Amino acid sequence: LQMKFYSPLTAEFFPNEPDWEDESYNEYEGCPLDGHDLLQYADAVDEAVKKDIADFNGDLMQYYREDDSVRHKVVSAVPSVEIRGNKLCGCLNVELRESLNEGEQAVLCDYISGQYSDGWGEGFEQRDIRVEDGTLAVHFWQEDGFKVTPSFEKTQEQVQMTQRPKMKLLGEDGNIFAIMSRASRLLKNAGQSDKAKEMCNRVMSCDSYHKALNVISEYVETELTPKTRNKPNRGDAR
Structure with missing residues (x-):
């Protein structure tokens, strides 16, 4: 949060x-x-x-x-x-x-x-x-x-x-770039342009489709997002 x-x-x-x-x-x-x-x-x-x-x-x-x-x-x-x-x-x-x-x-x-x-x-x-x-x-x-x-x-x-915008992965065609683009738009519409840029950079450095999906699910809430809603991401804590 x-x-x-x-x-x-x-x-x-x-x-x-x-x-x-x-x-x-x-x-x-x-x-x-x-x-x-x-x-x-x-x-x-x-x-x-x-x-x-x-x-x-x-x-x-x-x-x-x-x-x-x-x-x-x-x-x-x-x-x-x-x-x-x-x-x-x-x-x-x-x-x-x-x-x-x-x-x-x-x-x-x-x-x-x-x-x-x-x-x-x-x-x-x-x-x-x-x-x-x-x-x-x-x-x-x-x-x-x-x-x-x-x-x-x-x-x-x-x-x-x-908070993280919600996005369903069910029914996606497996095109990671299309999924990343959709998630990026959701983040920008939620006033989180910096998060969108950070997410895209991390996705582009992933070496597998599954890893890229998990990265996206850290920024937008998908079926893969852990349900510990009130705990901050470890990388966000300072």
């Missing part, structure tokens, strides 16, 4: 060739950017986040010290960025053993707010992100967006739950 929390991103941009007549530019604070402005730098920001979290496996829950229901339900919480509508947003990818209730979501959001402001996020915003026309300093924490509990309430409508 996976849950995603989306939050606003902002940044300061320091151009290689400043426009000194631009009133929004400050020599020491750069030009302020919001999530819409950051769309053009989405790949660079995404790469910077992935590189940064690789140093500690990316899981912010390893610093969570409470022995409570949140600790027992949450397998991992990994920050990333995603494009939502016309903005680049912060995205916390949470792997769960079972669903969180509203109170547990609030506790988790409050903890992540602290990580974004004084923990991981504080270090990340001090790392210069080089882009073609300058340098970025990107902020996951926003003063107005994270003051209250739950910390992500301003983007509450963007919280989504994603």
Whole structure:
């Protein structure tokens, strides 16, 4: 089971060739950017986040010290960025053993707010992100967006739950590429494009039809999928 929390991103941009007549530019604070402005730098920001979290496996829950229901339900919480509508947003990818209730979501959001402001996020915003026309300093924490509990309430409508889509194998003609294509479409329609790409790459490296079917059944629920529904895939845990 996976849950995603989306939050606003902002940044300061320091151009290689400043426009000194631009009133929004400050020599020491750069030009302020919001999530819409950051769309053009989405790949660079995404790469910077992935590189940064690789140093500690990316899981912010390893610093969570409470022995409570949140600790027992949450397998991992990994920050990333995603494009939502016309903005680049912060995205916390949470792997769960079972669903969180509203109170547990609030506790988790409050903890992540602290990580974004004084923990991981504080270090990340001090790392210069080089882009073609300058340098970025990107902020996951926003003063107005994270003051209250739950910390992500301003983007509450963007919280989504994603589970494996269901797909029947019965009656398929044995064409693994047709089966893979169908599963990929289901994943993309469920908002899991990254999973679709990962699945296709793994299928293409399989040396047998049966192995390929088993890989597909890890990403979409088929007759071959184990019925341990609430247990996370071993490869998804961090």
